[in-house]
Amino acid sequence: MEDAYDVYFTKDTCSYCGKERGPDDGLRSFHIDHIIPMIQGGPNSRWNLVKVCASCNSSKGSASLFDFRSRTEAFTEERFDLVIAGMTERSGSSAEYIYELLSQSHEFEAAYQRERTKMVALLNLSRPNTVIYAS
Template identity: 40%
Template sequence: MSKCALYVTMPPSAVKTIRDLIFYEYAKLIARSAGFAGNYAFIMKKYTELREGRLAWSNLTREHRKEFERGKSCTYCGSPRNIGFDHIIPLSKGGTDTPDNLVACCASCNTSKGDRDLYDWWVNTLHRDEDTLPRIVAGKYLKLIYDIHKEHGTLDSTDLDGDSKLTVLDLGVVLDSQHESTPSAPKNKPATTPRKGDTKTRKRRGAGGIHTRRTHNTANPSGRGLINRIRRKLNI
Protein backbone atom coordinates (compact mmCIF):
# COMPACT_ATOMS: atom_id res chain seq x y z
CA MET A 1 0.00 0.00 0.00
CA SER A 2 1.55 3.28 -0.96
CA LYS A 3 1.06 6.16 1.34
CA CYS A 4 1.70 9.79 0.71
CA ALA A 5 4.33 10.72 3.27
CA LEU A 6 4.64 14.39 2.34
CA TYR A 7 2.23 15.59 4.99
CA VAL A 8 3.11 13.35 7.89
CA THR A 9 6.02 13.75 10.26
CA MET A 10 8.11 10.95 11.65
CA PRO A 11 8.01 11.13 15.45
CA PRO A 12 11.26 11.28 17.46
CA SER A 13 13.03 7.98 18.11
CA ALA A 14 11.71 7.79 21.68
CA VAL A 15 8.24 7.25 20.20
CA LYS A 16 8.22 3.57 19.28
CA THR A 17 4.68 2.23 19.67
CA ILE A 18 1.10 3.14 18.88
CA ARG A 19 0.65 4.01 22.57
CA ASP A 20 3.70 6.32 22.48
CA LEU A 21 2.52 7.92 19.25
CA ILE A 22 -0.95 8.71 20.61
CA PHE A 23 0.56 10.40 23.68
CA TYR A 24 3.10 12.24 21.51
CA GLU A 25 0.38 13.55 19.18
CA TYR A 26 -1.66 14.61 22.19
CA ALA A 27 1.38 16.37 23.69
CA LYS A 28 1.69 18.31 20.42
CA LEU A 29 -1.96 19.41 20.79
CA ILE A 30 -1.30 20.62 24.33
CA ALA A 31 1.71 22.55 23.02
CA ARG A 32 -0.44 24.16 20.32
CA SER A 33 -3.06 25.11 22.95
CA ALA A 34 -0.39 26.62 25.19
CA GLY A 35 1.28 28.60 22.42
CA PHE A 36 4.31 26.27 22.31
CA ALA A 37 3.67 24.64 18.95
CA GLY A 38 6.88 23.11 17.62
CA ASN A 39 8.71 23.55 20.94
CA TYR A 40 10.38 20.14 21.17
CA ALA A 41 11.39 20.41 24.83
CA PHE A 42 7.86 21.41 25.88
CA ILE A 43 6.27 18.68 23.76
CA MET A 44 8.55 15.95 25.15
CA LYS A 45 7.94 17.15 28.72
CA LYS A 46 4.18 16.84 28.22
CA TYR A 47 4.67 13.54 26.40
CA THR A 48 6.57 12.10 29.36
CA GLU A 49 3.95 13.38 31.81
CA LEU A 50 1.14 11.84 29.79
CA ARG A 51 2.99 8.56 29.38
CA GLU A 52 3.74 8.30 33.09
CA GLY A 53 0.17 9.18 34.05
CA ARG A 54 1.20 12.47 35.70
CA LEU A 55 -0.93 14.49 33.29
CA ALA A 56 -4.53 13.62 32.50
CA TRP A 57 -5.18 13.90 28.82
CA SER A 58 -8.67 15.18 29.36
CA ASN A 59 -7.50 18.68 30.15
CA LEU A 60 -8.58 19.91 26.75
CA THR A 61 -12.17 19.01 27.56
CA ARG A 62 -13.14 22.56 28.43
CA GLU A 63 -11.75 23.81 25.16
CA HIS A 64 -13.57 21.05 23.30
CA ARG A 65 -16.88 21.97 24.93
CA LYS A 66 -16.44 25.65 24.11
CA GLU A 67 -15.65 24.96 20.49
CA PHE A 68 -18.47 22.46 20.23
CA GLU A 69 -21.07 24.82 21.66
CA ARG A 70 -19.91 27.66 19.48
CA GLY A 71 -19.96 25.42 16.48
CA LYS A 72 -22.19 26.80 13.80
CA SER A 73 -19.29 26.49 11.44
CA CYS A 74 -17.51 23.49 10.01
CA THR A 75 -14.76 22.20 12.28
CA TYR A 76 -12.68 21.22 9.27
CA CYS A 77 -13.01 24.10 6.80
CA GLY A 78 -14.78 26.86 8.75
CA SER A 79 -17.73 27.12 6.35
CA PRO A 80 -21.01 28.27 7.98
CA ARG A 81 -23.15 26.59 5.31
CA ASN A 82 -25.01 23.26 5.50
CA ILE A 83 -23.74 22.41 8.97
CA GLY A 84 -24.42 19.00 10.42
CA PHE A 85 -22.27 16.56 12.34
CA ASP A 86 -19.39 14.33 11.40
CA HIS A 87 -18.77 11.04 13.17
CA ILE A 88 -15.02 11.25 13.76
CA ILE A 89 -14.80 7.45 13.89
CA PRO A 90 -17.32 6.50 11.16
CA LEU A 91 -20.37 4.56 12.34
CA SER A 92 -19.51 1.92 9.74
CA LYS A 93 -16.15 1.41 11.46
CA GLY A 94 -17.56 1.03 14.96
CA GLY A 95 -17.86 4.71 15.89
CA THR A 96 -20.69 5.78 18.18
CA ASP A 97 -23.45 8.36 17.89
CA THR A 98 -22.32 10.26 20.98
CA PRO A 99 -20.84 13.75 21.60
CA ASP A 100 -17.37 12.28 22.12
CA ASN A 101 -17.42 11.14 18.51
CA LEU A 102 -19.10 14.16 16.91
CA VAL A 103 -17.93 17.49 15.54
CA ALA A 104 -19.79 20.16 13.59
CA CYS A 105 -19.15 19.59 9.91
CA CYS A 106 -20.40 20.99 6.61
CA ALA A 107 -22.03 18.74 4.01
CA SER A 108 -19.10 19.13 1.66
CA CYS A 109 -16.47 17.96 4.16
CA ASN A 110 -18.82 15.20 5.36
CA THR A 111 -19.16 13.85 1.84
CA SER A 112 -15.47 14.17 1.14
CA LYS A 113 -14.47 12.34 4.35
CA GLY A 114 -17.06 9.58 3.99
CA ASP A 115 -15.97 6.58 6.00
CA ARG A 116 -12.26 7.34 5.70
CA ASP A 117 -9.98 7.41 8.67
CA LEU A 118 -9.54 10.99 9.88
CA TYR A 119 -5.77 11.29 9.33
CA ASP A 120 -5.92 9.32 6.08
CA TRP A 121 -8.54 11.75 4.75
CA TRP A 122 -6.76 14.86 6.00
CA VAL A 123 -3.33 13.88 4.71
CA ASN A 124 -4.00 11.81 1.60
CA THR A 125 -7.17 13.46 0.25
CA LEU A 126 -6.91 17.07 1.40
CA HIS A 127 -3.10 17.05 1.26
CA ARG A 128 -2.87 18.95 4.51
CA ASP A 129 -0.12 18.65 7.07
CA GLU A 130 -1.11 16.38 9.97
CA ASP A 131 -0.42 19.19 12.46
CA THR A 132 -3.03 21.46 10.86
CA LEU A 133 -5.88 19.18 11.92
CA PRO A 134 -8.14 21.24 14.23
CA ARG A 135 -7.30 20.55 17.87
CA ILE A 136 -10.85 19.69 18.90
CA VAL A 137 -11.18 16.89 16.38
CA ALA A 138 -7.61 15.61 16.77
CA GLY A 139 -7.99 15.48 20.56
CA LYS A 140 -11.24 13.57 20.40
CA TYR A 141 -9.87 11.19 17.78
CA LEU A 142 -6.75 10.37 19.79
CA LYS A 143 -8.79 9.46 22.87
CA LEU A 144 -11.19 7.30 20.86
CA ILE A 145 -8.49 5.55 18.89
CA TYR A 146 -6.50 4.86 22.08
CA ASP A 147 -9.45 2.91 23.49
CA ILE A 148 -9.94 1.02 20.24
CA HIS A 149 -6.26 0.02 20.10
CA LYS A 150 -6.46 -1.00 23.75
CA GLU A 151 -9.46 -3.16 22.93
CA HIS A 152 -7.58 -4.76 20.02
CA GLY A 153 -4.37 -5.25 21.99
CA THR A 154 -2.41 -3.16 19.47
CA LEU A 155 -1.14 -0.34 21.73
CA ASP A 156 2.35 -1.88 21.74
CA SER A 157 2.49 -2.36 17.96
CA THR A 158 5.25 -0.52 16.11
CA ASP A 159 3.80 -0.44 12.58
CA LEU A 160 0.34 -1.43 11.42
CA ASP A 161 0.16 -0.30 7.79
CA GLY A 162 3.19 -2.28 6.73
CA ASP A 163 5.41 0.60 5.58
CA SER A 164 7.97 0.03 8.37
CA LYS A 165 7.34 3.51 9.71
CA LEU A 166 5.28 4.64 12.64
CA THR A 167 3.15 7.65 11.68
CA VAL A 168 -0.37 8.91 12.32
CA LEU A 169 -1.45 6.88 9.28
CA ASP A 170 -0.94 3.73 11.36
CA LEU A 171 -3.55 4.80 13.89
CA GLY A 172 -6.65 4.19 11.77
CA VAL A 173 -5.57 0.83 10.37
CA VAL A 174 -7.18 -0.83 13.38
CA LEU A 175 -10.59 0.38 12.18
CA ASP A 176 -10.33 -1.77 9.06
CA SER A 177 -9.62 -4.92 11.04
CA GLN A 178 -12.23 -7.50 10.14
CA HIS A 179 -11.25 -10.05 12.73
CA GLU A 180 -11.86 -9.93 16.42
CA SER A 181 -8.84 -9.73 18.62
CA THR A 182 -9.33 -11.60 21.85
CA PRO A 183 -6.08 -11.22 23.79
CA SER A 184 -7.74 -12.06 27.10
CA ALA A 185 -9.41 -15.26 25.88
CA PRO A 186 -7.90 -18.60 26.87
CA LYS A 187 -5.51 -19.62 24.11
CA ASN A 188 -6.77 -23.15 23.63
CA LYS A 189 -10.43 -22.30 23.70
CA PRO A 190 -12.01 -22.96 20.31
CA ALA A 191 -13.81 -20.09 18.59
CA THR A 192 -17.50 -20.15 19.39
CA THR A 193 -18.56 -17.62 16.76
CA PRO A 194 -20.19 -19.31 13.77
CA ARG A 195 -17.83 -19.05 10.84
CA LYS A 196 -20.51 -17.80 8.45
CA GLY A 197 -18.32 -15.03 7.12
CA ASP A 198 -15.58 -17.38 6.04
CA THR A 199 -15.00 -18.60 2.55
CA LYS A 200 -15.94 -22.23 2.48
CA THR A 201 -14.40 -24.78 0.27
CA ARG A 202 -16.48 -27.78 -0.55
CA LYS A 203 -15.19 -30.83 -2.29
CA ARG A 204 -17.40 -33.04 -4.37
CA ARG A 205 -16.45 -36.22 -6.04
CA GLY A 206 -17.83 -36.66 -9.53
CA ALA A 207 -16.99 -38.18 -12.86
CA GLY A 208 -14.24 -35.69 -13.42
CA GLY A 209 -12.64 -36.24 -10.06
CA ILE A 210 -12.63 -33.77 -7.21
CA HIS A 211 -14.41 -30.49 -7.89
CA THR A 212 -13.84 -27.54 -5.70
CA ARG A 213 -16.62 -25.05 -5.21
CA ARG A 214 -16.07 -21.84 -3.32
CA THR A 215 -19.05 -20.23 -1.69
CA HIS A 216 -19.26 -16.88 -0.01
CA ASN A 217 -21.61 -15.76 2.65
CA THR A 218 -22.06 -12.02 3.00
CA ALA A 219 -23.05 -12.20 6.66
CA ASN A 220 -20.34 -10.69 8.80
CA PRO A 221 -20.90 -11.47 12.48
CA SER A 222 -17.33 -10.45 13.28
CA GLY A 223 -17.98 -6.84 12.22
CA ARG A 224 -21.11 -6.58 14.32
CA GLY A 225 -19.34 -8.15 17.24
CA LEU A 226 -16.57 -5.59 16.98
CA ILE A 227 -19.01 -2.68 17.01
CA ASN A 228 -20.85 -4.14 19.99
CA ARG A 229 -17.61 -4.66 21.87
CA ILE A 230 -16.52 -1.06 21.22
CA ARG A 231 -19.92 0.19 22.34
CA ARG A 232 -19.63 -1.83 25.53
CA LYS A 233 -16.14 -0.44 26.02
CA LEU A 234 -17.40 3.11 25.70
CA ASN A 235 -20.38 2.35 27.95
CA ILE A 236 -22.85 3.25 25.24
Protein backbone atom coordinates in the same frame (compact mmCIF):
# COMPACT_ATOMS: atom_id res chain seq x y z
CA MET B 1 -29.72 11.72 20.58
CA GLU B 2 -29.04 14.60 22.96
CA ASP B 3 -25.40 14.34 21.92
CA ALA B 4 -26.15 15.28 18.31
CA TYR B 5 -28.56 17.97 19.47
CA ASP B 6 -25.71 19.57 21.43
CA VAL B 7 -23.40 19.47 18.40
CA TYR B 8 -26.13 20.87 16.15
CA PHE B 9 -26.14 24.10 18.16
CA THR B 10 -22.36 24.62 18.11
CA LYS B 11 -20.93 27.39 15.94
CA ASP B 12 -21.34 26.79 12.19
CA THR B 13 -17.67 26.28 11.48
CA CYS B 14 -16.33 23.12 9.87
CA SER B 15 -14.09 21.25 12.28
CA TYR B 16 -12.11 19.86 9.35
CA CYS B 17 -11.58 22.73 6.87
CA GLY B 18 -12.56 25.77 8.93
CA LYS B 19 -15.28 26.98 6.56
CA GLU B 20 -17.85 29.20 8.26
CA ARG B 21 -21.50 29.37 7.24
CA GLY B 22 -21.95 32.17 4.73
CA PRO B 23 -25.06 34.29 4.23
CA ASP B 24 -26.01 32.31 1.12
CA ASP B 25 -25.47 28.87 2.68
CA GLY B 26 -28.62 26.89 3.26
CA LEU B 27 -29.71 25.26 6.49
CA ARG B 28 -28.25 21.94 5.35
CA SER B 29 -24.80 23.27 4.54
CA PHE B 30 -23.45 21.83 7.81
CA HIS B 31 -23.67 18.25 9.02
CA ILE B 32 -22.75 16.24 12.07
CA ASP B 33 -19.97 13.75 11.37
CA HIS B 34 -18.94 10.65 13.28
CA ILE B 35 -15.19 11.10 13.58
CA ILE B 36 -14.74 7.33 13.88
CA PRO B 37 -17.37 6.13 11.40
CA MET B 38 -20.16 3.98 12.79
CA ILE B 39 -19.42 1.35 10.13
CA GLN B 40 -16.02 0.97 11.82
CA GLY B 41 -17.59 0.66 15.27
CA GLY B 42 -17.51 4.35 16.15
CA PRO B 43 -20.07 5.23 18.82
CA ASN B 44 -22.92 7.67 18.48
CA SER B 45 -21.55 9.61 21.46
CA ARG B 46 -20.82 13.31 21.85
CA TRP B 47 -17.06 12.75 22.00
CA ASN B 48 -17.18 11.15 18.52
CA LEU B 49 -19.26 13.89 16.87
CA VAL B 50 -18.25 17.16 15.21
CA LYS B 51 -19.93 19.76 13.05
CA VAL B 52 -18.55 19.85 9.50
CA CYS B 53 -19.46 21.43 6.18
CA ALA B 54 -21.40 19.34 3.68
CA SER B 55 -18.38 19.16 1.38
CA CYS B 56 -16.06 17.68 4.04
CA ASN B 57 -18.75 15.30 5.26
CA SER B 58 -19.35 14.03 1.75
CA SER B 59 -15.63 13.77 0.98
CA LYS B 60 -14.81 11.94 4.22
CA GLY B 61 -17.71 9.51 3.94
CA SER B 62 -16.81 6.41 5.96
CA ALA B 63 -13.05 7.01 5.72
CA SER B 64 -10.82 7.10 8.76
CA LEU B 65 -9.79 10.49 10.06
CA PHE B 66 -6.16 9.72 9.12
CA ASP B 67 -7.11 8.88 5.53
CA PHE B 68 -9.29 11.97 5.18
CA ARG B 69 -6.56 14.18 6.61
CA SER B 70 -3.95 12.75 4.22
CA ARG B 71 -6.00 13.79 1.18
CA THR B 72 -7.53 17.05 2.42
CA GLU B 73 -5.16 20.01 2.34
CA ALA B 74 -7.52 22.28 4.29
CA PHE B 75 -7.59 19.78 7.19
CA THR B 76 -4.41 21.13 8.71
CA GLU B 77 -2.40 19.65 11.55
CA GLU B 78 -3.75 22.41 13.79
CA ARG B 79 -7.37 21.49 12.99
CA PHE B 80 -6.54 17.79 13.41
CA ASP B 81 -5.05 18.53 16.84
CA LEU B 82 -8.19 20.49 17.79
CA VAL B 83 -10.40 17.53 16.84
CA ILE B 84 -8.23 15.22 18.97
CA ALA B 85 -8.30 17.71 21.88
CA GLY B 86 -12.09 17.91 21.66
CA MET B 87 -12.43 14.14 21.62
CA THR B 88 -10.11 13.91 24.62
CA GLU B 89 -11.98 16.56 26.57
CA ARG B 90 -15.46 15.22 25.84
CA SER B 91 -14.57 11.56 26.44
CA GLY B 92 -12.43 12.02 29.53
CA SER B 93 -9.85 9.76 27.87
CA SER B 94 -6.20 10.46 27.21
CA ALA B 95 -4.98 11.78 23.88
CA GLU B 96 -2.96 8.57 23.53
CA TYR B 97 -6.12 6.47 23.88
CA ILE B 98 -8.00 8.60 21.32
CA TYR B 99 -5.06 8.36 18.94
CA GLU B 100 -5.08 4.56 19.36
CA LEU B 101 -8.80 4.46 18.52
CA LEU B 102 -8.18 6.55 15.41
CA SER B 103 -5.28 4.26 14.44
CA GLN B 104 -7.52 1.21 14.79
CA SER B 105 -10.17 2.92 12.66
CA HIS B 106 -7.55 3.55 9.97
CA GLU B 107 -6.31 -0.05 10.10
CA PHE B 108 -9.89 -1.30 9.86
CA GLU B 109 -10.47 0.81 6.74
CA ALA B 110 -7.24 -0.39 5.11
CA ALA B 111 -8.07 -4.05 5.84
CA TYR B 112 -11.59 -3.59 4.49
CA GLN B 113 -10.26 -2.11 1.24
CA ARG B 114 -7.72 -4.94 0.84
CA GLU B 115 -10.37 -7.61 1.35
CA ARG B 116 -12.83 -5.82 -0.94
CA THR B 117 -10.22 -5.71 -3.71
CA LYS B 118 -9.58 -9.46 -3.31
CA MET B 119 -13.31 -10.19 -3.42
CA VAL B 120 -13.83 -8.13 -6.56
CA ALA B 121 -10.91 -9.93 -8.23
CA LEU B 122 -12.43 -13.30 -7.33
CA LEU B 123 -15.83 -12.24 -8.62
CA ASN B 124 -14.28 -11.05 -11.89
CA LEU B 125 -12.51 -14.43 -12.30
CA SER B 126 -15.74 -16.31 -11.76
CA ARG B 127 -17.62 -14.21 -14.32
CA PRO B 128 -15.31 -13.66 -17.31
CA ASN B 129 -17.89 -11.69 -19.33
CA THR B 130 -18.79 -9.32 -16.48
CA VAL B 131 -16.54 -6.67 -14.98
CA ILE B 132 -17.11 -5.71 -11.35
CA TYR B 133 -15.39 -2.53 -10.24
CA ALA B 134 -13.98 -1.87 -6.78
CA SER B 135 -14.80 1.59 -5.53
